[in-house]
Amino acid sequence: MALKRERAKGVPVPGGDRLLQRIFTRLGCQGRPPHFIVEFYPYANLTHTVRFTRDTARVRLSDLLRNAPIEIVEAAAALLLARAYRRTPPAEAAECYRNFCRAPATLHRLADLRRRRCQPMLREADRYDLSAMFEQLNRRYFGGSLRRPQLGWSVRSWRVQMGAFDPALDRIVLNRRLDDEDVPRLAVEYVLYHEMLHVKHPGEMARCGLRVHSRAFRAEEKRFAHYDEARRWLERMR
Ligand SMILES: [Zn+2]
Structure with a gap:
């Protein structure tokens, strides 16, 4: 999600056009390269x-890269261009960028960024009071x-996902x-219980947005009294 309150402004990347031209050639892209306008942009995520x-190609790199070493900026740009031109990204760029994403310093700065830039978009309850629940x-499980x-x-309906815990914002949001x-109440309780387990086990959050559940997490989830019934119910909703 990009900045909403004030109009977001990019900051030009010095030598950005030349850098992207070089990557264009290195990836073996065909034809005449476009003129690249390259800037750091205040996304709320590591988005490019x-x-x-x-x-013309307008390239916006997350401003989280602003103080990163040039190799990281180059790697992010190479991955972005490779995707746009359907080229195989260079293995060393992929590795370099992956390491950067996983570094604790990056994760900290990302969490900080999300806290500052994400707006609290939540809706009032119609039927279920989540605090009481x-x-x-x-009391019962913890x-x-x-x-x-x-x-x-959530402000909008989500198609598939039923709930989410965002550790950066320290917030559980359920699908409206x-x-x-x-x-039924038990279906809502189950989704909330699942997200509460994420609060209890913050390590379950996988890096870069993907979420995995360990076997231990799944086992603990099954302690929920109406586990099967709730799962069946949610399956039908999808
Ligand atoms: Zn989960």
Whole structure:
């Protein structure tokens, strides 16, 4: 999500055009290279984009790269161009960038960025009071020991995902589709319980946005009293 409150402004990357021209050639892209306008852009994530208009390509690299070593900037740009031109990205660029993404310093700065730039977009409840539900689940399954993050309903309906825990914002958001009288309480409780487990096990969050659940996590999830019924119900909703 990009900045919304104030109009976001990019900062030119010095020597950006030449850098991208070089990458264009190295990737073996065909034809005349476009004129590259390259800037660092204040995305709320480690996002990079390229947009083509006639003979110009506007490349926006996350401003998280602004103070990164030039190799990282180059690697990010190479991966971005490779994707745009359907080329195989150079292995060393992929590796270099992956290491940068995983570095604790990067993760910290990313979390900080998200805290500052993501707006709290939550909706009021129609039917289910998540705070009360959280307290109940906390007593029952966590001995009341789990600290409470911010809780809320998504502003828009999500098609597939039913809930999310964002550690950077310390926030659990549930799909607003669940806040409905046709949805049984146990299905909502199950989704909230699942996200509460993510609060308990922050290490379960995989790097770069992917989420994996360990076997231990899955086992703990099954402690939920109406596990099978809730899962069946949610399957039907999808
Ligand atoms: Zn999960």
